[in-house]
Amino acid sequence: MPLSEIVFRLGERNDLSQIIRLLADDSFSGDLESAQDVSTDRIPSAYQQAWEAVVASGENQILVAAHGVQVIAVLQLTMIPSLTLRGSRRAQIEGVRVASVYRGQGVGTQLMQWAIDLAKKENCLLVQLTMDRRRERAVRFYRRLGFVASHEGFKMQLDQQEGFGNG
Amino acid sequence: MPLSEIVFRLGERNDLSQIIRLLADDSFSGDLESAQDVSTDRIPSAYQQAWEAVVASGENQILVAAHGVQVIAVLQLTMIPSLTLRGSRRAQIEGVRVASVYRGQGVGTQLMQWAIDLAKKENCLLVQLTMDRRRERAVRFYRRLGFVASHEGFKMQLDQQEGFGNG
DSSP states (O other): OOGEEEEEEEOGGGGGGHHHHHSSSSSTTTGGGHHHHTTTTTHHHHHHHHHHHHHOOTTEEEEEETTEEEEEEEEEEEEEOOHHHHHHHEEEEEEEEEEEGGGTHHHHHHHHHHHHHHHHHTEEEEEEEETTTHHHHHHHHHHHHTEEEEEEEEEEEEESSOOOOOO | OGGGGGEEEEGGGHHHHHHHHHHHSOOOGGGGHHHHTTTTTTHHHHHHHHHHHHHHTTTEEEEEEETTTTEEEEEEEEEOOOOOHHHEEEEEOOOOEEEEGGGSHHHHHHHHHHHHHHHHHEEEEEEEEEEEOOOOOHHHHHHHHEEEEEEEEEEEOSSSSSOOOOO
């Protein structure tokens, strides 16, 4: 697949079931998503509400890569106004996923590069993300993009659901 | 100082110069803040603009601890709508600072606990933060609160400013 066939664009409401399938196609956090419901295209209401909240927020965007009608990669970009670092904006990236059959072909790199470019245009001083330590291969991916693993990423669950580890 | 004398409340515009002094009173990132300007109470415009952006955002709050008219601790709480983890909201904490003379007395713990309680009330599934690895003592602080250091925290600077490392 030549990379020129891939379109990088904002996610649309019609992409949602494919995005949820992408989130579920993940060996670390996939079992925490609801692939079984999505396979019948009945999208669980929690995802629908989350979609509406992301769209309504002026500080959040969903970026996707698409190959024809197929959504093959996704990430969420959040702009955070902040008092620290002399009142700098930060851009934060969450939920980076590339469809397993499309990995290793530069799709993730290009999607991340677009997110970084958007952060620059929005005058962010910093782009940040956290990555589950079990995603060993992804460390090289983020280092190549120019990220530095300078911080510890702490998480605390607030309910009884067990064993998730999002990256 | 008994903890009962401390008031935990939302930050107000009048607190801003004290908050900036707190951010500058930090051995890891303090030199990146503008303490010299603030000491004359001429608040740099970047901080003022950041304050307006945080207040205007429905997803960000500044929490402070005050002892009389003195602001002695601060943190920023951001609510992030998210598609991952079945469309869960996340709460993120940034810029945690306690005035050096007030450390070790439970002020930071109580401020963090209030932030965690707010996250629960807002139906967040997760509270997250990143911490500069050089803040070795803070690791125990966050562990005691119930955080797990499960993730790598990656940062990328987008301009030429050197050597900052916010926690």
